[in-house]
Structure formats: structure tokens, C-alpha cells
Amino acid sequence: MKVVRLIIENFRGIKSAQLNFDGHALMVGSNNVGKSTICEALDLVLGPDRLNRFPPIDEFDFYNGKYLVADTDPAAPPQPIPLRIEAVVIELSADVSTKCGGHIEFWHTTEQRLLEPGEVEAANPPLVLPCLRLETVGRYNPEEDEFEAKTYFSHSPDALDGELSTLPRPIKRLFGFLYLRTLRTGSRALSLERGSLLDIILRAKGVRTTLWEKTISRLRGLDIEEEAAELVPVLRSVEKRLARYIALEGNGNATKVHVSELTREHLRKTMTFFLALSSDQEHVPFAHAGTGTINTLVLALLSVIADLKPDTVIFAMEEPEIAVPPHTQRRIANYLLTKTTQAFVTSHSPFVIEKFEPSKTLLLTREHGVVSARKVSDATGLKDNDYKRFSRSGLSECMLGRASIVVEGVTELHAMPVVARRMEEQNPNLQPLDIAGVAFFDADGESNMPKFGKFFKTLGLRTFAFYDLDYKKKRKPEQAQALAENFEINKEHAYKGFEDLVVTEVPAERLWAFLGNLKANDDNGNLAIPDERPDDDAVKMIARGALGGAKGAGWCARLFEECEFDELPSTAVKFLAEVFAKFPPPPPIIENEGGQANMFE
Structure with a gap:
């Protein structure tokens, strides 16, 4: 059905x-x-x-x-x-x-x-x-x-x-x-409450259990007073006082203690499923499990x-x-x-x-x-194959947020969030992008960016794009129009690749220190890094080769972690500043003289 x-x-x-x-x-x-x-x-x-x-x-x-x-x-x-x-x-x-x-x-x-x-x-x-x-x-x-x-x-x-x-x-x-x-x-x-999964299973199997009658009979015959003699004087004292106001004409003692109300409905609520989670542990109520x-x-x-x-x-x-x-x-x-x-x-x-x-x-x-x-x-309009391919690599996360920053490749995907976090640490007045519901997404190439921009925009998300300069002039007019139409901030930076942006805008001294750390930690692999510092142009060339040859290793992100804040690439910082401006922080909470919290715009 x-x-x-x-x-x-x-x-x-x-x-x-x-x-x-x-x-x-x-x-x-x-x-x-x-x-x-x-x-x-x-x-x-x-x-x-x-x-x-x-x-x-x-x-x-x-x-x-x-x-x-x-x-x-x-x-x-x-x-x-x-x-x-x-x-x-x-x-x-x-x-x-x-x-x-x-x-x-x-x-x-x-x-x-x-x-x-x-x-x-x-x-x-x-x-x-x-x-x-x-x-x-x-x-x-x-x-x-x-x-x-x-x-x-x-x-x-x-x-x-x-x-x-x-x-x-x-x-x-x-x-x-x-x-x-x-x-x-x-x-x-x-539990055995009505409508519980265990109750549904019993009904689906057509089980008509005699559990209730047998359990109530046994509980009725359980003598609590025999196991707790200290209760007896208290109960008899209660009986004597009750007898002053109520005629207690029953056989034997007028008061008795039972472990439940002895009704089916009460037993349904009180009976509990126990389980043992390990060999060295006694059975415990299932609700006490993780x-x-x-x-x-x-x-x-x-x-x-x-x-x-x-x-x-x-x-x-x-x-x-x-x-x-x-x-x-x-x-x-x-x-x-x-x-x-x-x-x-x-x-x-x-x-x-x-x-x-x-x-x-x-x-x-x-x-x-x-x-x-x-x-x-x-x-x-996103094709099923694209949806399946990208769903685990960020598509689903973006769908659940408020905005998506679509980047061209994996290097930017790793590095740009580091810049955003450094900006948040530098300026506590910024609302963190993750709290604002902004996620980064790798479109795996500029040609894919318009369709994902359309996808997120259609879902009601705000969309921002950050991609390389079309230095070979291969971008078709309809591609450029699609980028403009589907992204609220449509940033084409001035470099032919993200690695070029980094080595141009990060100081050569920081690049050399980064390369030195790679060599000292034996992380450089086949990359030849000289013992003596060459001139700035040579440092930038070596750094460009290192960052371009290890895109999946997250070296750009690692470099940004080592940078002082004012050494981060200004193009990336300015772009993200525009994004931050779209998501201002909530108004501050200020306590008045009475200790009550007020919010001021």
C-alpha cells in the first residue's frame, strides 16, 4: 500500500x-x-x-x-x-x-x-x-x-x-x-505500552498472551511486608488512625503494599525490557543503554x-x-x-x-x-549522475544550509575555509560562516559551476562563486551569462590558477618558511627544495610547483595556517569579506540594571 x-x-x-x-x-x-x-x-x-x-x-x-x-x-x-x-x-x-x-x-x-x-x-x-x-x-x-x-x-x-x-x-x-x-x-x-514497537509486533503476530493474568496473580500473592518487617508497625499505625474516621470491616489487615496497581495498563507502563551489553555487565533497563x-x-x-x-x-x-x-x-x-x-x-x-x-x-x-x-x-534540472557523484562530496551538506560558496577545485575547497576561520578569529564581530549556514562546495571545474549554482539557487540558497581568470579566452558568452545569473557574488579573480594567486599574494618569506617546514618534516617527497634560500622569484617558482603538484594534499590550507593574518592572500580575504557582509551577526545581548537581557539592533 x-x-x-x-x-x-x-x-x-x-x-x-x-x-x-x-x-x-x-x-x-x-x-x-x-x-x-x-x-x-x-x-x-x-x-x-x-x-x-x-x-x-x-x-x-x-x-x-x-x-x-x-x-x-x-x-x-x-x-x-x-x-x-x-x-x-x-x-x-x-x-x-x-x-x-x-x-x-x-x-x-x-x-x-x-x-x-x-x-x-x-x-x-x-x-x-x-x-x-x-x-x-x-x-x-x-x-x-x-x-x-x-x-x-x-x-x-x-x-x-x-x-x-x-x-x-x-x-x-x-x-x-x-x-x-x-x-x-x-x-x-x-516497552509494552500500547503503540510501542514491541506491542505492534505482538499484534502483528496475533499473539494473545496470558501474561497479564499470570503476572497480576503472582504480584498479588507477593508479600512485601514479609520481606520488609519495618513497614508493618507503620501500616498498622495508619490503620488505627483510619479506623477513627472510616469503618474498616475487611478481613485481616486493612492496608497492604503491592509493587504495582495490578492493572494491565499500569503493567504496560512499568514492565521494562532489560539487556546485557557486555559479558561483565548485569542486565540493565534498555533505556539506560546508549x-x-x-x-x-x-x-x-x-x-x-x-x-x-x-x-x-x-x-x-x-x-x-x-x-x-x-x-x-x-x-x-x-x-x-x-x-x-x-x-x-x-x-x-x-x-x-x-x-x-x-x-x-x-x-x-x-x-x-x-x-x-x-x-x-x-x-x-541537475542530472541524476551528477547528483549521485557529488552527493557525498558536499552536495548534501550544502542542500541543508542557507548558502553555498562554489569553488573550482579541491585546493580552494581546502584552503578557503581556513581563510574564513582566520578572519573569524581576527574579528569576533563576524558571524562564523558555518553558524550562518554557509558551506563550501567543489564543482570540480569551472564548467560545472553554473549548473550547481542553478541547483543551489533553485533550492532557495544564496550562491557565491570564486574561480580563475579565463586567461585563454575559452569561456563562451553563454557560460559567462550562466555564471552571472546563478551567483549573487560572481568572483573571477585575476590569476590563471589559485596557486598563482597564492604565490603572488603571500610574501616570499612565508613561502620559503613553508617550504623549509616541508623539507624539515620530510614531507616534500620528490620536490627538490634547496638548502639555501634562492631569490624571491625562485622561491615563488618552487612554491608554485609544490602547491600545483600536491593539490589533494591540502598544502595551500597548511600554508594559510602558518601565515600571519596580514600575510593571507588579499583577493581571498576580500571575497570572503563580501560573503560575511551578507550574514551579519545577531544583535548583541546587553543586560539592563535589573539583570534582564535585552537585544539591541
């Missing part, structure tokens, strides 16, 4: 949204764009347990917290504003098709729309598939002073006019929807669920990278892509993002409460 369309109205930070999905979906976008809200919306309309909470929704589940609107008649009471979430689901399982046959409609996969009643003859596979349209409606009930929410079949031909048929909870369970919230999943994944271990345990449970329901597992998962190393992040992403029928993922990790094809990566944008989504492949 797969979700192909989701409509959201008046829910949390989303005033309205209509999103189309084609299988797995990685959702990326700035903070507060609505990624988590989309996951919560899916849980409301597809999840079997969310609506069992009391209340199922609250004031802040409505857009801007507004759930009432004044009537046009001033004397009339305010009218409720409903929230509504609609999902269209295709590839229905046999069970769902059988039990929901009267509510089935048809979805045109290429036109991404429902067929109208008069188009029944067009309902032919594979372009047109049976579907279910489900909607959750939530509103405030003034009479009961409560918030209510229910899920319905949007197509309810047997219901009374103006009404919809309720979607039964057992049918919802057949959808196999799981929502794994950031940070909140591990703490109860291995966060990475807990999340890995969650992954193990997910694999059990996927094996139980291979055709009906839909996951919504927030930031699977939390507290797990990169290789585990990749495993989780790969698991979601290969072992589930559909996965909705939000992430800020390059190791997760690189696993998703650009056609499966949705860029979310939000304007005045209206959220829209575009496939990265459609929005930017």
Missing part, C-alpha cells in the same frame, strides 16, 4: 498543502517548513492509535491555534474551524480491498488525479488503479468543551447525505503505518515488523541519523528503501540524503502557511 496524495488544511503550521508522492519520499527543507507536520498528518489519517488519545488533538493542532471564528451575527456564538487531512492510498492489500470495497475509487497514476464518476470506462490498469480516499476531520465541540477527531472514508456512497462513513480502527491497522518520531521512539520502543544502542535496537524491531508485513509497511521516520554513526545511518536508509512499501523520511544527514534518488527527494517550501513540494530532479 502506498500514499500518492496528501491534502492538509488548517493543521499546525500548515494552512494548506497538496502533496503528491511517488513511492519513497525524502523530505528536505529549512527548519519550520512543515516536515514534521506532514509526518504528524500522516499519523492522524493512517495511524491506528493516535486518535485513541484523549483528547486526540488540542488547540495547537490548528493553524495558528485558531479553532473558532466569529459568526457574522455578533449575537451568535463563534463557529468551529475544522482541520482536515486527506490521504489517497493505492496498491490496496487483498484484505483492505475486500473489507472496503464499497468505498473504492480509481486513481490515474500518470495524471495524478481521481477519476470522475463518468470516467468509469477509463478505469483500466496499469495507468489507473483502485484507491481509497481517507480523511481525518478534527474540530472543537463547544457543547462538550472538547476537541474531537475522527477518520472517515471520503467516498461513502451508503452514508446519509452530508455524512461520511467512519473508518474502523481494525481497518486502519491493516495499513501497517508506523510513525517514528525524533528522539521519542527509543524511550518506549521496547542512545545509539537504543536506536539500533529500534532498527532491529523495524526489521521484524517488515518481515511480518512485507506488503503493508508504511514508515514515517524523522531524522533517522539521531545518535547513530554514519554506517548505521546508511543501513537504516537502505533498510527503509528496500524493506518497506513506502517510507517518508526527514533528515539533515548527508549519509541519509545520498541514499535517496533526486526523483525521490522532495524540496518543501512554505509561504504564508501554504506548503508545496517539488522533486529535486524536476526543480533544479
